[in-house]
Amino acid sequence: MRYQPISNQLFIKNRSNFVSEMKENTITILTSNDVKHNNADDVMGFTQNNDLFYLCGIDQEESILVLYPDAYKEENRAILFIKETNETIKIWDGEKLTKKQATEVSGIQRVEWVQDLEMVLQYMAFEADGFYLGHNEHLKRVTKDQQTQQDRMISWCKEKYPLHEYYRAAKITRGLRQIKSEEEIALIKKAADISIEGFHRAIQSAKPNIKEYEIEAELIYTLTKNGGSRHSFKPIVASGKNACALHYNTNDDVCKDGEMILMDFGVCYANYNSDTTRCFPVNGKFSERQKEVYSSVLHCLKEGSKLLMPGAISSEYEAQMAKLVETELIKLGLLDAVEVANQDPKKPLYKKYFMHGTAHHIGLDVHDVGLYSRPFEAGMVLTCEPGIYIAEEGIGCRLENDYVLTENGPINLTEAMPIEIEEIEALMKS
Numbered sequence: 001m002r003y004q005p006i007s008n009q010l011f012i013k014n015r016s017n018f019v020s021e022m023k024e025n026t027i028t029i030l031t032s033n034d035v036k037h038n039n040a041d042d043v044m045g046f047t048q049n050n051d052l053f054y055l056c057g058i059d060q061e062e063s064i065l066v067l068y069p070d071a072y073k074e075e076n077r078a079i080l081f082i083k084e085t086n087e088t089i090k091i092w093d094g095e096k097l098t099k100k101q102a103t104e105v106s107g108i109q110r111v112e113w114v115q116d117l118e119m120v121l122q123y124m125a126f127e128a129d130g131f132y133l134g135h136n137e138h139l140k141r142v143t144k145d146q147q148t149q150q151d152r153m154i155s156w157c158k159e160k161y162p163l164h165e166y167y168r169a170a171k172i173t174r175g176l177r178q179i180k181s182e183e184e185i186a187l188i189k190k191a192a193d194i195s196i197e198g199f200h201r202a203i204q205s206a207k208p209n210i211k212e213y214e215i216e217a218e219l220i221y222t223l224t225k226n227g228g229s230r231h232s233f234k235p236i237v238a239s240g241k242n243a244c245a246l247h248y249n250t251n252d253d254v255c256k257d258g259e260m261i262l263m264d265f266g267v268c269y270a271n272y273n274s275d276t277t278r279c280f281p282v283n284g285k286f287s288e289r290q291k292e293v294y295s296s297v298l299h300c301l302k303e304g305s306k307l308l309m310p311g312a313i314s315s316e317y318e319a320q321m322a323k324l325v326e327t328e329l330i331k332l333g334l335l336d337a338v339e340v341a342n343q344d345p346k347k348p349l350y351k352k353y354f355m356h357g358t359a360h361h362i363g364l365d366v367h368d369v370g371l372y373s374r375p376f377e378a379g380m381v382l383t384c385e386p387g388i389y390i391a392e393e394g395i396g397c398r399l400e401n402d403y404v405l406t407e408n409g410p411i412n413l414t415e416a417m418p419i420e421i422e423e424i425e426a427l428m429k430s
Helices: 008-019 050-056 087-092 099-106 114-125 149-160 169-177 182-205 212-225 240-244 288-305 314-331 337-341 421-429
Strands: 026-031 064-067 078-082 110-113 130-133 165-168 236-239 260-265 267-269 276-281 381-384 387-390 395-398 401-404
Touching: 008 050, 008 064, 008 099, 008 169, 008 182, 026 050, 026 114, 026 149, 050 064, 050 169, 064 114, 078 099, 078 114, 099 110, 110 114, 130 149, 130 169, 149 165, 165 169, 182 212, 182 260, 182 267, 182 276, 182 401, 182 421, 212 236, 212 260, 236 240, 240 260, 240 387, 240 395, 260 395, 276 288, 276 395, 276 421, 288 314, 288 381, 288 387, 288 395, 288 401, 288 421, 314 337, 314 387
Parallel strands: 026 130, 078 110, 130 165
Antiparallel strands: 026 064, 064 078, 236 260, 260 276, 381 401, 387 395
16 A cells, blocks of 8 residues: 555444444444445556445455444354455456454454455354444435345345344445544645645646646655555646636646746545645736735635634534625625615525635545534534636635634634745745
8 A cells, every 4th residue: 555554443443433333142243345446457446435434444455344232152243244355356356355464453362354255244144133234324425226235235234134124334434434533634634744745746846838737747746656546536626717627637738938837736644534625827917906805705715714613513614704795795896785784585696706715624525424413523524615706707716724623713724735825926926
């Protein structure tokens, strides 16, 4: 693996928290994600099921975790099933984890080969009253029309053990994963630090007539050099009017003199993610109008991030953020104060220039799991990302940092990434 080994104490602690939430005399079964295929015999990069990783740290395909905390035999209380290496796999793909290595990574003493799952499970299943099974319950999931390894496990279990009770493992992990441990925060900070280095390289490469993807290449270089697994998401390098398309990521346009670039990017390190956005002028000098818009967004970021406090409700926080942006839009001459005062509250005028939310959980998923009906708590990690998009002027500006919530206020994990206008211009001159 590219990243530094994570102490298995993190996963031991996570499992302990998880099993304390399980119903009496039940078994949890979590599977790894599938390897997704491209054309012919090629495959896409493997991405682990984050609930499985959270509980055992195994970052390998064809892995299954079984937890049965009330098992009569202690050896059955936690079992890890992994892929067995054979000569063909060694020749074509290289070695897979040994049983000893899997124990070192996960802290689980009993490790079996994945082909033995059915036989081993049979000895325990009829002693148990029910199963916890995994499923992708993310609000924005993209697997709803595709059958996954988790879907196949659900079908298999219900066919083999139809009279057991069934429960949702994701309901437990969703609650636990929202509060980050010190170890997890350190991994998110490492991802953020790589992003900060990447930003310095990227911004210093900018100049008139450069292609957006040439700037993206600097992010890729820094990510790879520092042991990042992949981008947190396909990076956005959007110059001029492209920045007004929120998810623009083709990154194939020419950056023209006088335009501003919006760069939204993140690093995945040890499966933990950063998510940051910065804007900068192609030629190294903000125009007066760009300065006005940028300063308004920066003001909203500074004031809005102060609202990320334990006890805050997401919907109320977002309403306050919207009010901050609305005030700036009036100052910028984009909205009329009288019209705003008389607007239909169900169709606020600011939506023309500010269309998205500003705070999402971040962790093992860049848009991490969690219910936004749950008040913010210390230990949560959230983004703050206000923006203003003026299509008619070809200006799109969004600024984003990652914050750990504490009782004494939010801590900015991305504080070292330059954000002040003077910092940006000075860095581009260097």
